Amino acid sequence: MPPEADCLSVIEDRWRRWGDDEKMRQHFKPITLFREEKFALYLAEAAGSGDGHARDENWKKETFINA
Numbered sequence: 001m002p003p004e005a006d007c008l009s010v011i012e013d014r015w016r017r018w019g020d021d022e023k024m025r026q027h028f029k030p031i032t033l034f035r036e037e038k039f040a041l042y043l044a045e046a047a048g049s050g051d052g053h054a055r056d057e058n059w060k061k062e063t064f065i066n067a
Contacts, residue, residue, distance in 0.1 A: 006043055013046035
């Protein structure tokens with residue numbers, strides 16, 4: 001199982017990328033985000049985004065209900 005920080009990075013990055021796209025938002029679910037053959041790609045893309053949101057606690061609280 002991936003570390004919690006990696007999981008959160010993927011979730012946050014995918015939501016930024018897919019959250020406003022109705023077609024992609026339907027894929028924002030655990031089976032897609034944590035599929036073994038895709039998770040490494042999503043994690044690499046999250047690490048490469050470099051926008052700093054993964055470390056911004058206020059952004060998490062504004063974006064995710066239980067952050």
